[in-house]
Amino acid sequence: MTAILTALGYAGLTLLLGSALARRWLTPGRPGVGPGFAGLALLLLAWGGQVAVTLSTLGMTGMADVLDYVTTTATGRAMLTGLLGATLLLAVEVAAWPALLAAGMAGVTLWGVAGIGHGEGHGAWVRALHAVHAGAMTVWLGGVLALTTARRLPPDLARRFTPAALGSVITLAVTGLLMATEHLTALREWVDTPYGRALLLKLALVAAALLAAILVRHAFARQAWVRLALSREALVLAAVLGVTGVLSTTAPPGGHSEHAHGSASVTVSKSRSVPRCADPETRPHRGTDAPCVVLDLKPQDAAGTPLPAGERAPTGRL
Structure with missing residues (x-):
């Protein structure tokens, strides 16, 4: 479509x-x-x-x-x-x-x-x-x-x-x-x-x-x-x-952006018990029925190897 x-x-x-x-x-x-x-x-x-x-x-x-x-x-x-x-x-x-x-x-x-x-x-x-x-x-x-x-x-x-x-x-x-x-x-x-x-x-x-x-x-x-x-x-x-x-509408091999690299897991919850994200700064939409999107970002180096906790990823990479 x-x-x-x-x-x-x-x-x-x-x-x-x-x-x-x-x-x-x-x-x-x-x-x-x-x-x-x-x-x-x-x-x-x-x-x-x-x-x-x-x-x-x-x-x-x-x-x-x-x-x-x-x-x-x-x-x-x-x-x-x-x-x-x-x-x-x-x-x-x-x-x-x-x-x-x-x-x-x-x-x-x-x-x-x-x-x-x-x-x-x-x-x-x-x-x-x-x-x-x-x-x-x-x-x-x-x-x-x-x-x-x-x-x-x-x-x-x-x-x-x-x-x-x-x-x-x-x-x-x-x-x-x-x-x-x-x-x-x-x-x-x-x-x-x-x-x-x-x-x-x-x-x-x-x-x-x-x-x-x-x-x-x-x-x-x-x-x-x-x-x-x-x-x-x-x-x-x-x-x-x-x-x-x-x-x-087809994703390029390297991702949608020149900085696209790494991995992320996304959870979308439509449960009434979680009607909105807890942090107003990260809530994408103001509607009271908006689902909460939780991102679990895992930094990687240029070769795709996961970085140790607390270490910054190269500029522009997750």
């Missing part, structure tokens, strides 16, 4: 940013703002669903729990940032304000999106990589969708879009490689882990999308079956989004 919701979120981002880019540059005046509103709705649905799944798993379903989650957790704040940027971008598009302002709001939206999933917990550099990666994908797929739905498909549209598409592919390759080296530190992890195999599948689909893009270019040159070729490319790129949803 989480993977499906994540893929829906990426689809919403593509509709929102891709339609704005097409309207401003590729196919001026088209499409209207309808796809942008649909994209915002998908973002709300996807992120709202993710919050609901997370909190329901912990038995935290009160409104106070939801408010606490979206305001006190890194993921929740990233969602709020993304929704704020998306809403302001739509306002800019409806009012037809300058493109520079629209680009700024798109950047805010992408920064919020990058803070959800693997971009969280790795610092500003890796989060920026995720933001640029997502932005390049929206340019590529958004442009293809705009061309597919355009009323006319003259050759100059292909000439206009090709540099942007090529730039997106190069950006995706560079940022993807950098992110892969962040999460996959050994070659065997590419085939021995679910994360590595999902990434290989995504790379295969991207290669198929590149082949489809070449066929689109030839179709434009011949002015024959152009829309069919564009539809094939769009379908392959949609499959890439689906695999990205799976990839984003």
Whole structure:
């Protein structure tokens, strides 16, 4: 379910940013703002669903729990940032304000999106990589969708879009490689882990999308079956989004954060006899029915050997 919701979120981002880019540059005046509103709705649905799944798993379903989650957790704040940027971008598009302002709001939206999933917990550099990666994908797929739905498909549209598409592919390759080296530190992890195999599948689909893009270019040159070729490319790129949803919800071999190391046992108690954590400073949520989460953290050194009691773990490690 989480993977499906994540893929829906990426689809919403593509509709929102891709339609704005097409309207401003590729196919001026088209499409209207309808796809942008649909994209915002998908973002709300996807992120709202993710919050609901997370909190329901912990038995935290009160409104106070939801408010606490979206305001006190890194993921929740990233969602709020993304929704704020998306809403302001739509306002800019409806009012037809300058493109520079629209680009700024798109950047805010992408920064919020990058803070959800693997971009969280790795610092500003890796989060920026995720933001640029997502932005390049929206340019590529958004442009293809705009061309597919355009009323006319003259050759100059292909000439206009090709540099942007090529730039997106190069950006995706560079940022993807950098992110892969962040999460996959050994070659065997590419085939021995679910994360590595999902990434290989995504790379295969991207290669198929590149082949489809070449066929689109030839179709434009011949002015024959152009829309069919564009539809094939769009379908392959949609499959890439689906695999990205799976990839984003699959834990990398080294953990979710660059500091993730060590072990912890977590006990969640929903007993009425323990309605809340005893220490207000460690209680994650204020609701009187919130379960108590008890962490038993075991410090380890860089090799994974448990440390003696009282000895500090290396910086950033548990």
